[in-house]
Amino acid sequence: MTTMSDTDADPDTDLAGDTDELARRAERAALRLANADEATRNEALRSIADAIRERESEILDANAVDVEEAEAMLADGEYTQALVDRLKLDATKIESIASMVESVAEQDDPLGETLSARELDEDLELYRVAVPIGVVATVFESRPDALVQIAALALKSGNAVVLKGGSEASESNRVLHEAIADATADLPDGWAALIEAHEEVDRLLELDDRVDLVMPRGSSEFVSYIQSNTQIPVLGHTEGVCHVYVDSDADLEMAEDVAFDAKVQYPAVCNAVETLLVHESVADAFLPDLVERYEAAGVELRGDERTREAVDVDPATADDWDTEYGDLELSIKVVDDAYAAIEHVNDHGSKHTESILTEDAETAERFMTGVDAASVFHNASTRFADGYRYGLGAEVGISTGKVHARGPVGLEGLTTYKYYLEGDGHLVASYSGEDALPFTHRELDGVEWTPGRLSTR
Template sequence: MSRSALSPSAVPDPGVPDPSPELLQRALAVRRSATALGQLGDRQRRAAVKALADGLERQRGLILAANRADLEAAGADGLAPALVARLKLDATKLDAAITGVRQVAALPDPLGRRQLHTELDQGLVLERITVPLGVLGVIFEARPDAVMQIASLAIRSGNGALLKGGREASQSCAAIVDALRAGLAGSAVEPSALELLTSRQESLALLRLDGLVDLIIPRGSNALVRFIQDNTRIPVLGHADGVCHLYVDRQVDVDQALAVAIDAKTQYPAACNAIETLLVHEAIAPVFLPMAVAAFSAAGVDLRGDAAARSLGVSGIAGEDDWRTEYSDLILAVRVVASLHQALEHIASYGSRHTDAICTTDPRAADRFLAAVDSAGVYLNCSTRFADGFRYGFGAEVGISTQTLPPRGPVGLEGLVTYRYRLRGEGHIAADYASGERRFSHRPLPL
């Protein structure tokens, strides 16, 4: 199964176009603005993020009108329901996004943190300091609210951003970026730190901007993410699949587990952190599944089960492909398992390392599940829908990473910085240490 990862070794398809001179100039402008942005202090960057929120507030009417136009076009084009749900930006959703931007402004500064401080020898002192990545290239489908999240995190962490939304969200994205840049116009950050790409040709050419773009973050379908991973030399951060599981153990609070299951599937089925497979221990299945079938049916969920699940009321048939499918819809695969071990084996075989949960009252089963499941998020007695940067207190997220190397899970400010080693000396030369004339002390100093 494909796993998402930082993948700078991909060989681009010859069909991916080189950037045009005009796109190169715009990318260079973002790069220059990002360099200046990364040297600003905490107070200036914090004020700039607040200015982003103010800009959104001032132009909220234009943003909502642009989104309504996109939704009308989506209806005419027959856009899939899951994409329409992600595309919709009503007043409530916009208010939540603006609140998220203000929360990002209030977060501690991720830059200039000293992670290591060592005296290598007298007068020769080494530091490791957090610094911005540089320029982010973000490609996303039908998620206009992603523009606000990404822009706020980028500016707060000292990074510029090239943003490319899907065609279906073109008017919404343009209105949002106009509002964001208008907000920055009164701050210490140059509006050119944020740039919106508008054509498919530009989004493809973005993959060729190695040297100008430091990280690409795709947010969209499996096909989109995999295409990007396969066609750029720029590191890619994201996830290709969101096949999340909930396992209901033999010892469980049935009512609690049912509430968690319903929320994890139906609260927002188009989200990548909604469950796609429900695993139920055979000892509790005769009690739990009839209740679950009734509750899920009332919520409009299409259940597809194995033979054991169908004998307990699940009507649809689950095939092999169902265990590995991210439906992003009101469809749920159900399997009855003989043991916790079998549940763990199923998740290891079919999961995408996104978010998986267990409902149990057995502390030993809980501890084993939390230790054994190799996912970015592993939960006990709560909905997988909590896998979200806003809910984690990050203010927002640029995406969710399912790679094993960090950053992992919802990626907020901490995932958008790297570090730099700084060494201060007084004429020290390596030859003195090679000859044995001087020796390293490697004495830790206070951070």
């Protein structure tokens, strides 16, 4: 376990050199961790959970320092309330973090699974087998629990990880990292590292020969910066502009509860709804009670012209439809039909999470297949878009791209595959020329790869 920080380093230290060495150690550790058996990785995860519980007071004391500084920055207008909310830890949150780590340990092992098996010829068999990606770098803001989530998923999936948290959570991150370090002292040195200096991040983004994947978590500007400054593959999302569409055939009582939950339950996260779309035929019946409920919860509301004919809210601007508020703010738009809702979502959404509320199955199908998003729900709150709630144990982040992984990225998203070929002295020359042998190319259903399978069967 490695920590490299601009707060305790000699001012003359070459941070680029430090970061290069950190990446080299992570690369070596990744190769060794890939060969650690499931029992070893699970035992280490349970030790991490125990260490977090044992150090609860120390973690909360460190977090209190971060929160105090963040609230001062909030008062000066430099931080948002959403950021401060994401930063805060309490005893309940500490327990949920520890439980999350245990839930990751309980997940099926993502490594070593035979994804496909094919006989090329007699005693010549090809296997595609799940393996770790290697070295994963994660750069995240505000939420200290993200550090533990990411480290736990990396460990379970056999990956080394480089962690860079935001300066606003620096005290919390250090103590959480120390707890992980103490609990995993027997694992390969360098499997997880915490860096803090911005210069280290810039250097890390240059190390495409050693770092295999970058997963940023934060604002759209932050993620865009990462994407623009590295040749390493980046898995992440730039915004969480999520929608709930209330159809003409919606159960309006259910729709009110879902739309309220999607905004108010926890507005500071990327899967909270930012725009509510309402079919014109139910706007007059649906919006007044919901608006009253929103306003009682402190939600600041904006609406288009047709919305303002039904309820008294502030006018929405063109920018509102593209805004991720991350707070108790919501824009409302009345639309002609499901097709108009789909068009609005595809024009303004961020490909994160969308939801339709309707009792009409055909309309639900049309919406769910028509919008371009990583997750699309029917009669459910957008807040369900989460690795833990999906049963993934936890998540490294949300991916709104379409390559490699999409939606909440859990253990499977941190694996790739290798091809293993088992033979018995086979030569390519035997399969070319006039007397070439034919390939059988026969699928081997239910056959698992094991080393030396042909010689031991």
